Amino acid sequence: MLSHNLNSFFEKVLPYIDNSENLIEIVCAIIIIFAMIFVSKHKGACNCKNKSCDVKASLYGRLRKSREGFLSKINDIFSGNSDRESILNDLEELLISSDVGAETSMFLCNELKDEFKTINNENKQEVIGSLKNKIIDILGDDEEIKFSSDTKVIMVVGVNGVGKTTTIAKLADKWIKQGKKVLLVAGDTFRAAASEQLAFWAQKVGADIVKGKEGDKPSTVVFDAMKKVKEQAFDVVIIDTAGRLHNKSNLMQELSGIQNAVTKNINRDIDEVILVVDGTSGQNALMQAKEFNNVVTLTGLIITKLDGTPKGGILIAIKRELRTPVYYIGIGEGSEDLINFNAKDFASALLDATRPTEREGINSKKRKSFENVM
Ligand SMILES: Nc1nc2c(ncn2[C@@H]2O[C@H](COP(=O)(O)OP(=O)(O)OP(=O)(O)O)[C@@H](O)[C@H]2O)c(=O)[nH]1
Ligand SMILES: [Mg+2]
Missing domain, CATH: 1.20.120 (Four Helix Bundle (Hemerythrin (Met), subunit A))
Structure with a gap:
């Protein structure tokens, strides 16, 4: 079947390319198709000379x-x-x-x-x-998560689907690339697939993982993880939790159970409770941040999906009303699409008509290739 199709394809095409002008046209068409595939794959990238300009350009895009x-x-x-x-x-x-x-x-x-x-x-x-x-x-x-010689224990909370698990994978990837030893804890025992999703990411980015059995309480899984931490040195432990509505008091209590499981094992409070909010959910994101902050004291925020919304202004409202540090923002689904929050870069990306490449004096040849992929 395939050979028949190929034969009839060549029968039709060969007489056509028997003419050198047509051949040039076909070669040009192929080159253009490959160039378009290349540009679409590298959309948002840039030829900046340094990492910081690269991040700014990516945020701007x-x-x-x-x-x-x-x-x-x-x-x-x-x-x-x-x-x-x-x-x-x-x-x-x-x-x-x-x-x-x-x-x-x-x-x-x-x-x-x-x-x-x-x-x-x-x-x-x-x-x-x-x-x-x-x-x-x-x-x-700008504020960032500070590391010390103690293992940093971080719990990530938020409502369903905001990007908690993906963000945990991005954080793990970032820190592993910096040489840190990372343990992920599958504290979302509510959905069977949730542990598998985290395990997939752990393997992909090279993190260790502790998972429970189906039906285990999240605090039991966290308890086991903290025992592991006492046996092996980790720089960071990141606990994933099930998405929950801030107004469901039994689910909010569960978070206190996780915090207690940490405290009992390492004789100190959990270091960071980070709320992930979805930037596309507008004023709801602000409400969630306020409500979660009332129940578990938040130490920081991560705002995701700012790439998909025309309403990035929500971050300004959250920052003014809550004053909780925004550590990172999510600007895409890839493992590198989590960037340190920087006030100046963010405001520039919202309000500057010119691209960072122009502001930072990247030479015109490089600028052209960046503009092409925006
Ligand atoms: N465009 C975009 N998508 C994102 C970003 N962060 C996460 N996502 C996507 O959001 C979807 C949900 O992500 P999850 O990480 O599963 O969300 P979750 O909060 O763990 O969900 P639950 O565990 O069900 O509560 C996935 O399709 C992610 O790829 C981001 O910054 N930008
Ligand atoms: Mg999840």
């Missing part, structure tokens, strides 16, 4: 939806209005619709009102620059 929605509308607001009050009113509405939150949007616009006696198309860039600085102030200093 992945926040495209949030930025484009915001910037093009800001331009409309300035060109459609000539007085300060109307511009500020429209800007406040735009900020709210980008999920920056009503209170934070009002705060930002009041600050601009105090600063600028006139606002119009002529000082647009100045006003946007000032808005960006005010957002950077709200986002605050």
Whole structure:
């Protein structure tokens, strides 16, 4: 069957390429197809000279939806209005619709009102620059998870499907690449497939794993894991937990059980309780963060899926209302798509019309190849 199809293919094509001009056309078409496949595979990558520029460029590319929605509308607001009050009113509405939150949007616009006696198309860039600085102030200093000689024990919590397990895999991958020994704990015993999902990642990134038997309590699995920690040295232990709604008190109690299992074994509190929220869920993400924080004291946040939303502004609202450190943000499904949160880079990715490559003076040849993949 296959040989028959190939024969008839060549019968039709060979007479056509018997002409050198056609042959060139076919070769060009093949090259273009391969180039398109290459570009689509490397979308979001760049030819930056250093890692930090690479991360900025990648963030800039992945926040495209949030930025484009915001910037093009800001331009409309300035060109459609000539007085300060109307511009500020429209800007406040735009900020709210980008999920920056009503209170934070009002705060930002009041600050601009105090600063600028006139606002119009002529000082647009100045006003946007000032808005960006005010957002950077709200986002605050960058904070990261600090390691010491003790094993760092981290519990990851959040509602269903926000990206907890994937984020744990990304963290493990990052830390293993830095030379750390990582133990993953399958504390999600609610879904049979959950342990398997974590085990798959553990194998992929090269982490150790402790899993329980079906029906085990999460605290039992964690207890076993902590025994292992006493026998073998690990730099980091990351506990995965089942997705749970913050208003289900029995499930929230389960988290205290996990914390107790850690404390009983290592005679100190768990080091970090990190809430993962899905950036695409808008104001819900803010509500979840508030509710979880009331039940288990959160030490940090990770906001995922910022690549898939036009409403990246939620991070600003969360940061202003909770003041909990945002350690990382998720900007894709790949194991490298978790980046340290940096206030300046984030604000730039939301508000700068120019790419980081242009700002950082990458030579024009390299810039061209980066622009091609955006
Ligand atoms: N686009 C995008 N997808 C992500 C990101 N992080 C996670 N995901 C995807 O989100 C989906 C759910 O991820 P999981 O890690 O299984 O979520 P979970 O919170 O562990 O889910 P439960 O255990 O069921 O509560 C998967 O398809 C992930 O690939 C991200 O930063 N960007
Ligand atoms: Mg999970």
